[in-house]
Amino acid sequence: MKSFRRMAYPYLIWSAVFIVLPMLLIIVYAFTKEGNSVINIQFTLDNFAKFFSDKVFFYVLRRSIYIAIVTTVVCILLGYPLAYIIACMKPKSQVVMVFIVTIPTWINMLVRTYAWRGILDKNGMLNSILGLFGIGPIQFLETAFAVVLGMVYNFIPFMILQIYNSLSKMDDSYLEAAADLGADKVQTFMKVVLPLSIPGVISGITLVFLPAVSSFFIPKLLGGGKYVLIGNVIESQFLTSGDWGFGSAISLIMAIIIIISMHITKKLDKDNSAEGGNG
């Protein structure tokens, strides 16, 4: 056992250097004055005051959360039926379908998002097709639609795989039991399949909502300068304004929001299974 424990040390060092240390740096930057040298640290809350005093940041944050929620809901609405269809297929077809769903993730996310620019552009593919029917050209780029589209496109495989996982693990005997007790296919789905697949949906939400709420390059590429989300604000603090302290403070606020929202989803999940749909 002791020698096994020793094998964990490299991992501990790795995670200390690459996970814990950056986090600590963010906290240090968020609470200190700009231009500090490490020797002379000056504590300050200015960065947080700046965030909460300017309503613009609050609006951007609200918009980011809104976009992330919309993205998550669309991912559930599109992903659940597909996951269900895959789970109903023969085992061999299931493997093929899961493979197909994951193929897009092999290509760099940035490249894929650029491709959407080409499709949605004023002279792009979509508008030329619509032009054939005498519609348009329509402004797709630099709208909320384009941003949500890009996010759904990028994150939906995570939702599908999570839901598929929980559906495919479901014991057939539950379905037989429901049918045996008089439930037709729709009732079986509503009363047994759906409730039992909720844990998959919850972890799908976590995997879609988190990257969606903090994404910066999708709104940058598809939303242009006009559709700014909180991720873009953070990015610009680090890359253009050079205000690392303020960027770190926003990151920290985001992290706290995410932790709280994850806690709430987890609790919802627990209540859901514990309560057992009484009534």
Added chain:
Amino acid sequence: MNKLIQFKNIVKEFDSQIVLKGINLDIYENEFVTLLGPSGCGKTTILRILGGFIEPNEGEVLFDGKNMAGVPPYKREINTVFQKYALFPHLNVYDNIAFGLKIKKEPKDIIEQKVMRMLRLVGLEEYGKRRVTEMSGGQQQRVAIARALVNEPKVLLLDEPLGALDLKLRKEMQRELKKIQKEVGITFIYVTHDQEEALTMSDKIVIMNQGEIQQIGSPIDIYNEPANRFAANFIGESNIIDGIMLEDCKVMFEDTVFDCVDKGFEENESVDVVIRPEDINIVPTKKGKLIGIVKSVLFKGVHYETIVETETGTKITVQMTVSDPKPVQNLSADESMSANDFYIDISDIPELTIADITARADAQAWKTSTEELVSITKVDYELKEEKGSYPVTFSTSAGTMHTIHMIVADENKVEAEKTNEVIYAVNIYKTIDDIKESIALETDLKTWANAQAWTSDGDTSIAITNVEYDFDPENIEIGTYDITFGTRGYEYKIDTTEEYNVGDRVGLTFSPDDLHIMPKEGRL
């Protein structure tokens, strides 16, 4: 009573494997029917066809006179208690039981009434709010039964429902299930591979094997009059003896004619005679219909299971000559060699090879200092197809030599006409070390002596079950010992309340109606 369910010539194939070969079965109202058979016999398939989860390839199922083909499970007045219960993990006990009623959209107060009644029936009044995952196997079992019964089905299907419970709980649930069935008064169709379970609970038992029904009858009928060898073996323990039916009510086995009560066989038809262990009595030899020797006695709690051998098996005795030879030493080449004398049949001589001789003589050579094996390069011998003793000399390339004797003798075998058996073995030479180092001495002795037995027609080999010898393997000394090999004789398993001593000579009796005669064709 009305026929509630009729299976008519049901055939079912899975991946071109036939699992049901034309099942015909009628089930009546209020019956407790058990489908009994080993795993893979098709009993669960019948249940699933009735439940509507699979469709038969041929034949039809009538329920209340209506053909059930194409009727989905949720439209059948049948409920199932699944093998692993299949309770919904996201619902509590109450909601699991109420599931079917809610689907039927019954009023809330009626649902509550019915569910509470069911909880009382299965003795779980206090557990309504419990999560099913927090309940023990026995409690989950009760919930599953309540969940099925609350829908007031005409038939309850139970698929090995007690399989996962321990023995004590299983017995308790058996009684309870029977009680519940009497109380609700509906048909139970119960699938199990446990014969005791079938005997205690059922009104009717259907014995199945390999997709076919072997026998249908009440527990008592099936126990007392098994239809064939399979049924006799599957239900309870049996002695099954080969016999010949001379005429009605006269059967011959063990060269003796006995009265029996069975009729309708052809003259001199070969039959299987079944005698239950509890139907045989042990009496003094003078009063016995058969005489035998007690071979073993096992205490079984309420009785002793006594094995009596009436006819010993065929026996053969061989001699084992045990020596303690020193290996031949060749100091100049640092080599040692060992080998032993051996017996060989005259009939084996034409096909004898050098490899055979080396193996039989167990000839080995090795470097004395390192024990590294050295190959034997030369085997010299002269041989005639005549009885006698012939020297064989083994030698290595370094010049180490060892001479032993090969003894050619007649084939040593015994033929027993009465039992139609032949048994064969050869005399052997062994060293003290061979005996002491043997881990499974009886098996080694059989191998060394090449002991074999087969039927007189030469077709079937017979196991050699007895190996007797009169030496102590731990403290064996140089000398010659007799080893006797034997086949199994006629043995009877008898349940007695008295304890007999192994080796006692006893008589066996039974009454004519304890002999159950079955045709040989039923043999599976």
